[in-house]
Amino acid sequence: xLIGLYNYWVVVVLMMIGFYIVIANGNLIKKIVGLSxxxxxxxxxxxxxxxxxxxTAPILAEGIKQYSNPLPxxxxxTAIVVGIATTAVGLALAVRIKEAYGSIEEEEIxxxxxxDC
Amino acid sequence: xxxxxLLAFLVVIAVAIVRMRDLLAVSMLLGIYGLLxxxxxxxxxxxxxxxxxxxxxxxxxxxxxxxxxxLTGRSEHPTRHKPVLALFVVLITGCLLIYGxxxxxxxxxxxxxxxxxxxxxxxxNSMQEIGIPNIVTSVLASYxxxxxxxxxxxxxxxxxxxLALLSVVRRAENITKIDSINDSMHAEYLILRIVVxxxxxxxxxxxxxxxxxxxxxxxGGFQAGVIFAAAIIxxxxxxxxxxxxxxxxxxxxxxxxxxxVLLYGSVGVVALINGKSFLDYSALSADPVAGQHLGxxxxxxxxxxxxxxxxxxxxxxxxxxxxxxxxQENNHKxxx
Amino acid sequence: xxxxxxxxxxxVPLLAAPLCLLLTRSRLVWVFTLIVSGLAxxxxxxxxxxVMATGTIIYELGGWDAPWGIEYRxxxxxxxxxxxxxxxxxxxxxxxxxSIRKEISPDxxxxxxxxxxxxxxxxxxxxxxxxxxNVFVFLEISSLSAYALIALGKDRRAxxxxxxxxxxxxxxxxxxxxxxxxxxQMTGTLNMYDLSQRLPGVENTRTLFxxxxxxxxxxxxxxxxxxxxxxxxxxxxxxxxxVTAFFAATATKVAIYLLIRFTxxxxxxxxxxxxxxxxxxFVVLGLAGVFVASTSAIYQTNIKHLFAYxxxxxxxxxxxxxxxxxxxxxxxxxLHMFNHALMKSALFLALGAVMYRFGSVKINDFHGLxxxxxxxxxxxxxxxxxxxxxxLTVGFISKWYxxxxxxxxxxxxxxxxxxxxxxxxxxxxxxxxxxxxxxxxVAGNEAVKEAxxxxxxxxxxxxxxxxxxxxxxxxxxxxxQAAAHSLFGVSP
Numbered sequence: 001x002l003i004g005l006y007n008y009w010v011v012v013v014l015m016m017i018g019f020y021i022v023i024a025n026g027n028l029i030k031k032i033v034g035l036s037x038x039x040x041x042x043x044x045x046x047x048x049x050x051x052x053x054x055x056t057a058p059i060l061a062e063g064i065k066q067y068s069n070p071l072p073x074x075x076x077x078t079a080i081v082v083g084i085a086t087t088a089v090g091l092a093l094a095v096r097i098k099e100a101y102g103s104i105e106e107e108e109i110x111x112x113x114x115x116d117c
Numbered sequence: 118x119x120x121x122x123l124l125a126f127l128v129v130i131a132v133a134i135v136r137m138r139d140l141l142a143v144s145m146l147l148g149i150y151g152l153l154x155x156x157x158x159x160x161x162x163x164x165x166x167x168x169x170x171x172x173x174x175x176x177x178x179x180x181x182x183x184x185x186x187x188l189t190g191r192s193e194h195p196t197r198h199k200p201v202l203a204l205f206v207v208l209i210t211g212c213l214l215i216y217g218x219x220x221x222x223x224x225x226x227x228x229x230x231x232x233x234x235x236x237x238x239x240x241x242n243s244m245q246e247i248g249i250p251n252i253v254t255s256v257l258a259s260y261x262x263x264x265x266x267x268x269x270x271x272x273x274x275x276x277x278x279x280l281a282l283l284s285v286v287r288r289a290e291n292i293t294k295i296d297s298i299n300d301s302m303h304a305e306y307l308i309l310r311i312v313v314x315x316x317x318x319x320x321x322x323x324x325x326x327x328x329x330x331x332x333x334x335x336x337g338g339f340q341a342g343v344i345f346a347a348a349i350i351x352x353x354x355x356x357x358x359x360x361x362x363x364x365x366x367x368x369x370x371x372x373x374x375x376x377x378v379l380l381y382g383s384v385g386v387v388a389l390i391n392g393k394s395f396l397d398y399s400a401l402s403a404d405p406v407a408g409q410h411l412g413x414x415x416x417x418x419x420x421x422x423x424x425x426x427x428x429x430x431x432x433x434x435x436x437x438x439x440x441x442x443x444x445q446e447n448n449h450k451x452x453x
Numbered sequence: 454x455x456x457x458x459x460x461x462x463x464x465v466p467l468l469a470a471p472l473c474l475l476l477t478r479s480r481l482v483w484v485f486t487l488i489v490s491g492l493a494x495x496x497x498x499x500x501x502x503x504v505m506a507t508g509t510i511i512y513e514l515g516g517w518d519a520p521w522g523i524e525y526r527x528x529x530x531x532x533x534x535x536x537x538x539x540x541x542x543x544x545x546x547x548x549x550x551x552s553i554r555k556e557i558s559p560d561x562x563x564x565x566x567x568x569x570x571x572x573x574x575x576x577x578x579x580x581x582x583x584x585x586x587n588v589f590v591f592l593e594i595s596s597l598s599a600y601a602l603i604a605l606g607k608d609r610r611a612x613x614x615x616x617x618x619x620x621x622x623x624x625x626x627x628x629x630x631x632x633x634x635x636x637x638q639m640t641g642t643l644n645m646y647d648l649s650q651r652l653p654g655v656e657n658t659r660t661l662f663x664x665x666x667x668x669x670x671x672x673x674x675x676x677x678x679x680x681x682x683x684x685x686x687x688x689x690x691x692x693x694x695x696v697t698a699f700f701a702a703t704a705t706k707v708a709i710y711l712l713i714r715f716t717x718x719x720x721x722x723x724x725x726x727x728x729x730x731x732x733x734x735f736v737v738l739g740l741a742g743v744f745v746a747s748t749s750a751i752y753q754t755n756i757k758h759l760f761a762y763x764x765x766x767x768x769x770x771x772x773x774x775x776x777x778x779x780x781x782x783x784x785x786x787x788l789h790m791f792n793h794a795l796m797k798s799a800l801f802l803a804l805g806a807v808m809y810r811f812g813s814v815k816i817n818d819f820h821g822l823x824x825x826x827x828x829x830x831x832x833x834x835x836x837x838x839x840x841x842x843x844x845l846t847v848g849f850i851s852k853w854y855x856x857x858x859x860x861x862x863x864x865x866x867x868x869x870x871x872x873x874x875x876x877x878x879x880x881x882x883x884x885x886x887x888x889x890x891x892x893x894x895v896a897g898n899e900a901v902k903e904a905x906x907x908x909x910x911x912x913x914x915x916x917x918x919x920x921x922x923x924x925x926x927x928x929x930x931x932x933x934q935a936a937a938h939s940l941f942g943v944s945p
Contacts, residue, residue, distance in 0.1 A: 004223030004224055007224045011124075012211055012214045016210065021134065023203045027194065029182070029185060039627055042631055044157060049224075051225050058251075060251075067252070069231055070252040071239065075586055077165060077166055079630065081169075083173075086597065087181060088181055089278045091184075092431075093612060095185055097612050097616060099438075217662065217663025220658035229638070234641030236641065260522050264584075264587055264590050267594060273571075274597045277564055277568055278568065379472070382464060388516075394512065395515070
């Protein structure tokens with residue numbers, strides 16, 4: 001069981017580190033870094049489940065019997081693209097927030113907002 | 118065995134990112150994280166994914182982070198409150214996930230459900246039905262071609278979103294001023310410039326290779342688009358944004374981003390007009406397999422076009438914001 | 454072409470978005486967007502008619518049989534949702550050209566329409582598809598465009614609200630991705646119908662339990678279920694008026710659709726309601742949402758905030774109907790989704806008109822509004838009455854069904870609490886009515902004129918729908934009933 005599930009457990013640890021950075025950090029850029037780690041770890045999870053012992057990359061060739069599963073690869077290709085798209089929009093927002101509030105720290109922005117109200 | 122070490126390294130880097138306060142270092146570490154996970158994907162036989170993750174995780178996203186940090190400042194303030202609640206939430210979520218792993222099929226076992234249903238069809242039949250060796254490309258561009266269409270639209274959306282957030286209306290730039298900036302950079306970056314000038318044609322050539330070789334090996338429109346954009350971004354970094362803007366017209370780039378999506382969509386619409394389902398490439402030719410070939414070629418071209426254009430749009434708009442910020446600061450100084 | 458309606462529903466707005474980049478003038482882009490959205494509305498009408506007549510429509514994308522390819526599957530439930538989304542989008546767009554002239558700088562008008570179309574197409578795509586991963590892709594299209602649209606608001610707080618929404622939305626989407634991944638791992642398939650056939654085989658695994666939990670939490674983040682609602686009020690309050698009117702009527706509904714689709718059609722009733730104590734959990738959270746959000750609504754001075762909190766409360770009612778898990782309960786939820794879309798789009802569009810004249814929607818601006826903008830204020834009053842649930846408005850119909858469902862089930866205390874919750878709505882609506890009709894305008898506001906016709910026409914279209922569907926309930930009840938029956942697998 002230890003060897004059979006080791007990969008998944010490490011992936012869970014990675015996911016949770018990313019998740020922790022997102023919700024515990026006050027810096028807007030760091031939060032996006034956290035999201036990125038969180039998502040990348042989910043990719044690792046998907047790719048891990050596609051692996052077949054003794055398999056090779058899913059490119060058809062003579063004399064190969066066992067291929068790893070191509071479907072999760074396809075899904076993750078799409079998900080990587082979605083991830084970078086989110087990162088780009090998130091960073092653009094952070095830049096605009098810096099210009100508008102003069103800060104990218106959650107606490108300071110919140111404080112300025114409370115003054116506005 | 119390699120994969121075990123790679124995973125351990127990933128954990129080390131993730132922990133380092135948690136503890137690091139310097140955002141420049143954080144983005145470098147994130148780049149390494151991307152590169153390591155790309156290496157992990159290679160050990161998992163996911164070569165296409167590895168290629169993409171290397172160009173996105175280690176390439177584009179690091180670049181964007183750096184572009185953002187130059188605008189927002191690089192140091193993170195220490196937070197005063199103790200994140201007990203966050204820790205609690207993360208712990209619960211993590212425990213739930215670990216609990217979920219207990220009934221999972223073991224890693225690498227060939228009789229896991231995902232290897233018995235759906236996927237075998239792709240492995241056994243894609244050669245007759247589509248006729249290209251790279252199964253990932255077959256699934257990506259044809260069996261699940263609609264997902265990939267969605268993916269192109271996501272990238273397009275990101276491009277439009279960044280434009281909506283960051284674009285600035287700029288006045289015509291003074292050509293002599295551009296030339297003087299250009300000359301001043303020339304002395305500083307002489308060697309780099311010569312090297313890059315020699316490199317760019319090869320990068321572009323490589324992008325084209327990746328674009329059209331995706332049927333046979335790892336690669337395809339997305340990776341090619343990123344590499345293509347990298348060449349342009351490299352040029353912009355060393356020859357100055359103003360010069361780059363003169364070479365690459367912004368509205369033309371936006372036009373290309375739209376054309377890529379429309380190219381993908383119109384392949385689908387042609388199938389509709391021929392009375393087949395949306396994105397049924399067999400409608401494109403009398404021979405269904407030849408139709409699949411043509412269809413995949415065209416949609417990959419659409420992907421490449423949109424990805425390259427959007428990457429350039431995103432980078433140019435981040436950099437363009439810096440000019441705005443600088444001119445604002447200069448005005449302030451002038452007022453004082 | 455009729456056989457291609459399911460895919461046309463999504464690709465028409467999707468392909469129209471990049472086409473907008475090729476048009477130049479703002480007015481031209483607006484007309485084009487309006488036509489495209491109208492076309493989507495017509496398509497959804499035809500689809501609903503077809504579904505009601507012949508049953509579920511299946512469309513195989515790329516010509517590949519499911520589960521190897523992706524398929525669209527339109528039944529009564531998604532046909533209803535498609536109608537709501539494209540209908541509201543079209544009516545709201547009528548006022549867009551006038552409204553954004555005051556709220557968004559001219560160089561971003563085209564981008565606004567492009568993002569709007571992308572968001573519309575994304576939501577339609579989520580609803581139409583029968584592939585779990587395809588849901589994720591279209592979810593991201595609609596979310597990314599939503600973040601950008603909200604950030605177009607002119608107040609700087611729009612940026613901060615949009616950022617917070619982005620973080621919460623992405624966490625939600627990633628949770629959904631984990632859930633889908635675990636489901637896939639246990640069954641090997643992503644097709645919804647195929648999943649529903651294969652999940653019972655692995656029903657007792659801990660992995661499936663985790664998959665279900667992650668999916669539910671992810672969806673609840675998206676639908677702003679109390680206590681995961683914190684991103685919503687500011688996002689709605691600071692977004693451009695048109696965006697608020699569109700999202701308030703549709704965005705949370707799409708998430709509720711996903712909840713219903715996955716619990717009823719995919720995981721199946723017996724699993725969904727036994728694996729987690731979902732019934733108890735949702736009744737408690739739904740009620741808490743109703744009370745906390747309605748109470749917060751009473752204390753708001755920004756009226757967009759007020760109705761945003763009211764939206765959270767209304768989500769509470771929908772969730773309570775869902776947790777009753779009987780045909781009547783589900784009908785109440787579906788009816789309320791339909792009706793709430795009508796109320797909130799009318800209300801937020803009317804607030805858009807106020808915004809157009811005053812530049813803000815503070816409670817002070819409402820002083821004497823009954824005299825300054827009589828038609829707009831009257832629309833707000835009708836919308837508010839509908840929100841409370843007074844007979845002859847749509848709000849009454851859904852509350853009535855909800856109460857019936859609760860009484861059928863014997864949940865008397867919940868029924869009583871819901872009635873008390875409705876009284877809170879009376880309080881916050883009355884506050885508005887009071888200042889609008891019984892107070893003189895604040896100094897400097899006396900010269901404000903009624904909103905232009907480009908606002909009044911769509912507002913009153915929606916208000917009339919509020920009354921029409923409150924009296925002639927054939928369409929909404931028939932569809933809701935058919936959808937609820939088919940979800941429970943009962944033949945009507």
